[in-house]
Amino acid sequence: MSDWNDKIIAEFRSNDGKVGGPFEGAHLLLLTTTGAKSGLARVSPMVYFEEAGGLYVIASKAGAPTHPAWFHNLVANPQVSVELATEHGIDTFAGTAVPVAGERRDELFASFSSRNPGFAQYQANTDRVIPVVEIRRD
Numbered sequence: 001m002s003d004w005n006d007k008i009i010a011e012f013r014s015n016d017g018k019v020g021g022p023f024e025g026a027h028l029l030l031l032t033t034t035g036a037k038s039g040l041a042r043v044s045p046m047v048y049f050e051e052a053g054g055l056y057v058i059a060s061k062a063g064a065p066t067h068p069a070w071f072h073n074l075v076a077n078p079q080v081s082v083e084l085a086t087e088h089g090i091d092t093f094a095g096t097a098v099p100v101a102g103e104r105r106d107e108l109f110a111s112f113s114s115r116n117p118g119f120a121q122y123q124a125n126t127d128r129v130i131p132v133v134e135i136r137r138d
Contacts, residue, residue: 008045017085023047030083031057031135033097036076044070048084048135049112055084055135056100056108063125071131075099082135094138099131108132 011019012030019028029048032041048057059071074080074097084091100108109132113120123130 005043005045009043012045012083012085013090016089017083019045028085029055029057031070031074031097032081032083033070033073034077034079036073041081042070042073044068046070047116049115051108051111055082055137056112057133057135058109058112058119059131059133060119060122063122063130065126065128067128067131071099071133074133079138080135095135096138098134098136100134105129105132 008019008023008028009030012028017028019026023045027048027050028045030043030045032043034040035042046057048055050056059067061068078097080095080097082093082095084093099105109119109123109130112132113123119130
């Protein structure tokens with residue numbers, strides 16, 4: 001997975017946030033977390049969505065039975081860095097990652113899944129509740 005992510009990260013950074021392949025036209029961002037065990041910076045490309053003025057990502061791991069490493073990292077250290085593509089290039093900012101719970105999580109997941117049905121399938125593929133995380137600008 002690392003080589004695959006590394007290629008997306010490099011393409012994102014060299015093309016003002018635009019990438020091709022399966023993510024062409026998708027809303028992507030790069031989320032930098034701090035490793036929960038290593039303390040090292042870890043960069044993960046992911047699809048995001050905006051809802052009611054908030055910026056959200058989903059810890060789907062394609063419906064795997066465990067949460068992705070980046071989710072464990074932000075739970076341990078919620079201070080993150082975000083690289084977000086805009087019409088003027090890449091906007092980089094510090095933020096705080098806050099998992100969304102309960103009814104609000106369910107509403108956000110349903111809204112996003114209605115626009116991106118693959119995420120509903122990911123949820124159907126696993127017994128865990130797939131987390132939704134809000135990224136708040138600091």
